[in-house]
Structure formats: C-alpha cells, structure tokens
Amino acid sequence: MADPDFNAELNRLRPTLMRFAVLQLRDEQSAEDVVQDTMLAALQGREKFSGRAQLKTWLVAILKNKIVDRIRQRSREAPLPQVGDSEAEDFDALFQADGHWQEKPSNWGNPEAALQQSRFYDVMELCMNALPENLARVFTMREILEMETEEICKELAISTSNCWVVLYRARMRLRECLQLKWFSEGVGAE
Amino acid sequence: MKTCKEVHRLVSEGQDRNLSFIERIAVRVHLMMCGACRRFEAQMDFLRQALRRFPGP
Structure with missing residues (x-):
C-alpha cells in the first residue's frame, strides 16, 4: 500500500480505535494515549x-x-476500586422455585451469520456500554483482551470467586441486552 | 441432580476456571437431558466468539 493510502486508512480507522479503547479503559485521555501509540507502532x-x-x-x-x-x-500505580459485592444482583427471576428455567433460552442460531454483520457489532457495542463500569472493566479484560482470570483477579486485587461472579453477571446482562436488541428484532436467528 | 439454575452458573464459570471432575460430569449429564440449558450453553459460546472478534468486521 502506498504511503498516502496507508495514512488515509489509518485516519479513517482512528475513530473506531478510539471507541474501542474508550470502551476498555473508560477514560478519554488514556484511550487517546494508547491509540496514539498504536498509530505510531503501525x-x-x-x-x-x-x-x-x-x-x-x-x-x-x-x-x-x-x-x-x-x-x-x-x-500498579493506583489500585482500582473494589468491584464491590454490594449490589446483591442475581438472576433468580429467570428461574422457577424448583430451579427450572421460567422461559427456555432462545435459539441464537449459528454465530457466523451475525458475526459477519457490522450492525450486530453496533448492537454489541451499545450493550457493552450499558454495562456498569465495574462489571465492564473485568469483563472486557476477560473476553476482549483475553486475559487469564487469574491475572485479572491479581491486577484488580479481587478474590477469584468475586471475579467469577462479576464475569457471570456481565454475561447475563449482555445476554439479556442482545436478546432484546438484536435477537428479538427478527434480524438474528430464526 | 443439579438444577438448571445451578448448571447455568457452572456453564458460565466453566469459561473462567477449570471445573472439577464432579462438576464437569454433573454439567454434562444435565445438558444431555436438558434442551433449555443446551440453548444457554450455546448462547454463552456465541458471546465468547462474538467478543473475541470485537469490534467486528
């Protein structure tokens, strides 16, 4: 690729990279820094x-x-605030008293179809942004940055069992949001 | 016999830690018999695949 093209492409992708970084870091300035570093490395x-x-x-x-x-x-510089267990959020309402599902989870179909569509990722981004910050931080480290659970717990100085609970809650919220905003719109699985 | 409520937690946790032998067997036996939990498991796999490719095409 010729230089001017390369530079133009970099600039075109910059907003996407910024949104991605802000989502992970939840801080405009840090996001700006890492995107800058990325452009330079590129x-x-x-x-x-x-x-x-x-x-x-x-x-x-x-x-x-x-x-x-x-x-x-x-x-390392400043320990992140605890991912408190204060909000006693659970998903009991999804289950009957005897532990069976209230409603059978719906069939999301073959992921490939959805994952090819940028519109699916618009909805995904919306749902990720709707996560409370403490959940989102742990969840993106795990699922997007693909860090090991052990390391995440260590970096954030939280117990492993707390880590699992947080990841579980984030998944359940994301699942709920995608069900509502993507799969119920008739654009996802049949 | 584990309930759906217990099994769906283990399905999520299985993505973050190695389940014990007993847990794995319990989950597998339950999934064999429970279509609802199989759906849930498929949704969790879907989420993981989707997020690994974030921000998408």
Missing part, C-alpha cells in the same frame, strides 16, 4: 503489513496489547 511496522483487508484486524491486535499494558501499569 507507521513504524508498516512493512510488516500488507493488504487493506486486514488493516483493522492488525491495528486492533496492536491496540489490545497497548491496552493490556496500560491496565497493568495503571493497577
């Missing part, structure tokens, strides 16, 4: 990259690493 490593199709994937991979570094650094 420019320096340009020859390792070929083809416009994977530019976004490549940039997101760099960005993920920068975000993980930032999270590690941040948790």
Whole structure:
C-alpha cells in the first residue's frame, strides 16, 4: 500500500480505535494515549503489513496489547476500586422455585451469520456500554483482551470467586441486552 | 441432580476456571437431558466468539 493510502486508512480507522479503547479503559485521555501509540507502532511496522483487508484486524491486535499494558501499569500505580459485592444482583427471576428455567433460552442460531454483520457489532457495542463500569472493566479484560482470570483477579486485587461472579453477571446482562436488541428484532436467528 | 439454575452458573464459570471432575460430569449429564440449558450453553459460546472478534468486521 502506498504511503498516502496507508495514512488515509489509518485516519479513517482512528475513530473506531478510539471507541474501542474508550470502551476498555473508560477514560478519554488514556484511550487517546494508547491509540496514539498504536498509530505510531503501525507507521513504524508498516512493512510488516500488507493488504487493506486486514488493516483493522492488525491495528486492533496492536491496540489490545497497548491496552493490556496500560491496565497493568495503571493497577500498579493506583489500585482500582473494589468491584464491590454490594449490589446483591442475581438472576433468580429467570428461574422457577424448583430451579427450572421460567422461559427456555432462545435459539441464537449459528454465530457466523451475525458475526459477519457490522450492525450486530453496533448492537454489541451499545450493550457493552450499558454495562456498569465495574462489571465492564473485568469483563472486557476477560473476553476482549483475553486475559487469564487469574491475572485479572491479581491486577484488580479481587478474590477469584468475586471475579467469577462479576464475569457471570456481565454475561447475563449482555445476554439479556442482545436478546432484546438484536435477537428479538427478527434480524438474528430464526 | 443439579438444577438448571445451578448448571447455568457452572456453564458460565466453566469459561473462567477449570471445573472439577464432579462438576464437569454433573454439567454434562444435565445438558444431555436438558434442551433449555443446551440453548444457554450455546448462547454463552456465541458471546465468547462474538467478543473475541470485537469490534467486528
């Protein structure tokens, strides 16, 4: 790819990278920093990259690493606030007294179909943004940045069992949101 | 016999830790007999796959 094209593509993808970083870090300034670093790394490593199709994937991979570094650094500098267990949120309402589902979970179908659609990811982003910050922080470390549960618990100084509870709650909320905003709209699975 | 309520928690936790042998057997036996929990398990797999590819195409 010629230089002007490459630069133009970088600039075009910048807002996407920013939104991604803000979602993970929940802080405009830190997000700005990691995106800046990513653009710089992309420019320096340009020859390792070929083809416009994977530019976004490549940039997101760099960005993920920068975000993980930032999270590690941040948790060393100032311990993150506890992911309190105060809100006794559970999902009992989904079950009958005898432990059976109130309502059978719906068939979401084959993921491939949805995952090809950028509209699906618009809804996903909306649902991720709707998560409370303490849940979102742990959940994105686990599912998007693909960090090990052990490390997340250590970085955030929370107990492993608390970690599991938080991840569970985030999944349940996300599931609820996607069910409502994507799968019930008749655009997802049959 | 574990209930759906117990099993759905283990399905989620199974994504974050290694379930014990006993837990794995209990979940597997339950899933064999329970279509609702199989649906739930499929939804959890869906979520994981989707998030690994975030922000999408």
